[in-house]
Amino acid sequence: MSLADRKTLFHEMCSGPDCRMELLGSQGLIAVTSIHKLQGFDCYAGGPLTRLRYHANTFRIAAGERSLTPNGMMVPSRESSLEFNVLCREFYSIVAGLGIEDFVSCWNVPPNLRVKGDNPKAGGPRDTAHKHSDAWIGENPRCVTVMAFLSGCGPDNCVQFYEPSDAFQESWLEPKTYSDGKSLAEGEYSPLDYVPHDGDLVLADFSTIHCSHRKPGAGPRLGIDTTFGIKGPEQIASETSFVRKWRGQRATWDVVKGLGQTHLFVFPNRADEWVDCEGGRKQAVNCQVRRLV
Numbered sequence: 001m002s003l004a005d006r007k008t009l010f011h012e013m014c015s016g017p018d019c020r021m022e023l024l025g026s027q028g029l030i031a032v033t034s035i036h037k038l039q040g041f042d043c044y045a046g047g048p049l050t051r052l053r054y055h056a057n058t059f060r061i062a063a064g065e066r067s068l069t070p071n072g073m074m075v076p077s078r079e080s081s082l083e084f085n086v087l088c089r090e091f092y093s094i095v096a097g098l099g100i101e102d103f104v105s106c107w108n109v110p111p112n113l114r115v116k117g118d119n120p121k122a123g124g125p126r127d128t129a130h131k132h133s134d135a136w137i138g139e140n141p142r143c144v145t146v147m148a149f150l151s152g153c154g155p156d157n158c159v160q161f162y163e164p165s166d167a168f169q170e171s172w173l174e175p176k177t178y179s180d181g182k183s184l185a186e187g188e189y190s191p192l193d194y195v196p197h198d199g200d201l202v203l204a205d206f207s208t209i210h211c212s213h214r215k216p217g218a219g220p221r222l223g224i225d226t227t228f229g230i231k232g233p234e235q236i237a238s239e240t241s242f243v244r245k246w247r248g249q250r251a252t253w254d255v256v257k258g259l260g261q262t263h264l265f266v267f268p269n270r271a272d273e274w275v276d277c278e279g280g281r282k283q284a285v286n287c288q289v290r291r292l293v
């Protein structure tokens with residue numbers, strides 16, 4: 001798919017009548033809005049950002065610090081499954097306020113709750129501090145990254161985004177190690193003049209790259225990140241048919257909108273069980289999507 005086609009599709013998604021995203025950069029392949037503008041599932045007092053923070057911290061306490069991966073993901077388990085499902089229900093209800101449903105072919109689940117603070121496990125070849133596209137870990141290149149910045153975000157602890165040059169080719173998105181992608185990232189990508197802040201919700205086409213940035217001593221940053229398949233040419237056709245093999249789980253809008261009512265994320269592993277992330281090619285979690293009714 002050409003860069004021009006990617007831009008056309010991304011602009012179309014972000015310019016719908018109900019979508020209040022602002023396109024960033026010269027390519028317009030990254031867009032931002034404020035969680036404050038999105039309604040969400042209104043069963044608790046406070047705005048949507050307050051509710052997301054509340055549920056994120058409730059899950060974080062239930063999961064415990066031992067469930068933190070080297071990249072700061074809090075791994076849901078059998079013990080923290082209720083709190084995680086409630087958090088996800090709130091997250092997807094807020095994302096539904098973007099009005100992008102017609103452009104989503106599937107969600108890659110579960111989403112990640114990440115804590116980016118002092119982490120003795122941090123480091124390694126798949127450290128998110130290295131510039132990367134989420135396609136490089138083997139995800140389908142017809143996807144979009146979603147990031148919700150909940151707390152602790154600012155110039156000293158944030159995510160930096162980069163957009164591709166006009167020479168972009170789909171082959172740039174083939175799976176590779178972050179060190180193999182380094183020369184591509186430094187030669188063909190330009191930094192975006194944007195620093196995310198608490199309450200920002202960002203969509204980024206997979207042709208862009210990003211990295212986490214944290215200065216030593218900066219406080220912890222809390223956020224949710226995930227990806228979805230975007231409709232259009234070469235889209236991910238269904239949960240079982242897609243261009244590239246992916247070891248994670250897919251879910252439709254109906255599934256994520258029905259969490260707690262018609263569907264549930266189930267985690268068979270206990271918190272003290274180790275789940276193989278296969279060198280970073282899959283999430284360090286086993287998630288099953290169960291139908292309730």
Ligand SMILES: [Fe+2]
Binds near residue numbers: 128132
């Ligand atoms: Fe990433």
